[in-house]
Amino acid sequence: MDQNSNGDDRQACCCEKAGEKSPAGMINRIEIVVGEIPQASTKLTLGDKIGSWKARWGINRMNYKINPGLYCVGDADNTSPVLVTANYKMSFDRLRKELSGINAWILVLDTKGINVWCAAGKGTFGTDELVSKILMTNLSKIVSHKTLILPQLGAPGISAHEVQKRSGFKVVFGPVRASDLKDFLKAGMKATSEMRQVKFTLYDRLVLTPIELVGTLKVSLMIFGVLFILNLFNANFFGLVDFYGYIGALLIGCVLVPLLLPWIPGNAFAWKGWLMGMLWAIGINVINGWPFYPEYGLVRALAYMLILPPISAFYAMNFTGASTYTSLSGVLKEMKTAVPAIIISTALGGILIILSSLIPSI
Amino acid sequence: MKHKYLRNVVTLKLNQEKCKGCGMCINVCPHAVFLLKGDKVQIADKDSCMECGACAKNCSFSAIEVKPGVGCAYGIMVGKLTGTEPSCGCSDGNNGCC
Numbered sequence: 001m002d003q004n005s006n007g008d009d010r011q012a013c014c015c016e017k018a019g020e021k022s023p024a025g026m027i028n029r030i031e032i033v034v035g036e037i038p039q040a041s042t043k044l045t046l047g048d049k050i051g052s053w054k055a056r057w058g059i060n061r062m063n064y065k066i067n068p069g070l071y072c073v074g075d076a077d078n079t080s081p082v083l084v085t086a087n088y089k090m091s092f093d094r095l096r097k098e099l100s101g102i103n104a105w106i107l108v109l110d111t112k113g114i115n116v117w118c119a120a121g122k123g124t125f126g127t128d129e130l131v132s133k134i135l136m137t138n139l140s141k142i143v144s145h146k147t148l149i150l151p152q153l154g155a156p157g158i159s160a161h162e163v164q165k166r167s168g169f170k171v172v173f174g175p176v177r178a179s180d181l182k183d184f185l186k187a188g189m190k191a192t193s194e195m196r197q198v199k200f201t202l203y204d205r206l207v208l209t210p211i212e213l214v215g216t217l218k219v220s221l222m223i224f225g226v227l228f229i230l231n232l233f234n235a236n237f238f239g240l241v242d243f244y245g246y247i248g249a250l251l252i253g254c255v256l257v258p259l260l261l262p263w264i265p266g267n268a269f270a271w272k273g274w275l276m277g278m279l280w281a282i283g284i285n286v287i288n289g290w291p292f293y294p295e296y297g298l299v300r301a302l303a304y305m306l307i308l309p310p311i312s313a314f315y316a317m318n319f320t321g322a323s324t325y326t327s328l329s330g331v332l333k334e335m336k337t338a339v340p341a342i343i344i345s346t347a348l349g350g351i352l353i354i355l356s357s358l359i360p361s362i
Numbered sequence: 363m364k365h366k367y368l369r370n371v372v373t374l375k376l377n378q379e380k381c382k383g384c385g386m387c388i389n390v391c392p393h394a395v396f397l398l399k400g401d402k403v404q405i406a407d408k409d410s411c412m413e414c415g416a417c418a419k420n421c422s423f424s425a426i427e428v429k430p431g432v433g434c435a436y437g438i439m440v441g442k443l444t445g446t447e448p449s450c451g452c453s454d455g456n457n458g459c460c
Contacts, residue, residue: 156415156419159419173389193394196392262365332438333368
């Protein structure tokens with residue numbers, strides 16, 4: 001009796017919520033001992049792909065989520081493995097797309113629409129949340145075994161021994177990438193050391209650059225606004241060269257440095273950005289006739305070399321957050337030098353630009 | 363090609379006296395920092411550590427110590443400006459995973 005009423009609660013809760021927001025990818029509902037469980041497709045639709053693309057460009061990204069709770073793929077039964085993931089829809093999609101031909105349960109934790117690794121760092125993909133979802137979904141009544149497979153990148157938030165102590169479920173950390181899951185399962189839940197390592201390939205870096213660009217839109221518009229207002233006082237202050245100089249420095253910091261990351265000499269991100277930005281500044285001066293037929297004076301040429309490299313350095317430094325291998329201690333150390341240097345160099349460059357506008361002969 | 367970041371900065375420490383060689387840290391480390399030598403784990407590539415904290419959190423013998431945090435310049439700046447701990451403000455690290 002008690003079990004029945006539990007089941008009814010679960011059913012109501014599950015149907016209502018799942019129907020609200022996450023019809024995409026759900027192909028069916030299956031009835032099990034504790035109610036109805038949404039069955040997810042292992043194929044991504046065009047809509048899923050567009051949603052993913054939009055999130056990469058920052059459109060609806062912070063609200064790209066599905067309802068937490070239990071889902072299934074295939075004909076899951078009480079012996080099927082339980083895979084745990086985050087409720088960021090891209091995370092869920094990446095997982096289910098790798099599960100064709102597999103019968104499994106997917107336990108989705110409430111990470112506020114954040115991916116597994118970042119949520120684990122914040123603690124929302126955490127021990128407490130996992131234990132509470134195990135209880136909430138009546139998992140021990142649904143499966144007869146006591147094993148959960150977690151993405152390895154959930155480990156910063158999940159203490160496996162703690163979960164076992166508190167819930168009785170044994171946590172097995174699976175591979176980093178969902179695409180290795182089938183091999184992992186085939187090998188009897190054993191990950192190779194290759195599966196355990198995070199990579200950061202050219203493609204991985206490429207897909208992260210749009211969001212970097214979108215993130216700079218606001219600050220770039222503000223900078224243009226200020227320059228425009230300054231130009232109202234003196235039309236000579238800023239011109240076309242400044243405009244494409246800035247855009248180039250920005251693209252270098254947000255796109256070029258991320259793409260060329262391992263091949264640019266040095267270790268600190270700000271340094272890599274500065275170096276590329278300096279090449280760009282020199283390039284601009286050369287395009288404008290330096291040193292033989294200069295279009296502008298030495299002061300302005302110097303100003304570009306003072307102002308453009310730190311702009312690239314700043315945006316490149318911000319890519320530390322998107323990268324997969326920078327430590328807090330390392331970034332703090334890098335910033336200690338980079339931030340003051342960026343501020344001083346930019347300020348000096350700004351003064352020189354204004355000077356050269358006021359006294360065009362220098 | 364393995365990415366390299368700054369050298370000799372990370373806060374990772376392993377107490378070999380407490381280590382029982384279970385290898386859990388090797389399982390959870392995304393950068394192959396640890397290596398099993400005999401019946402104990404040792405730190406083989408400390409400079410690759412990104413201080414995610416997964417090893418310390420999953421060491422049931424409390425043999426590992428690390429100050430976990432996000433290596434995110436933007437998060438650190440926001441933290442400094444708002445007087446909070448550095449935390450990643452965005453949702454996306456690389457999520458080539460699930």
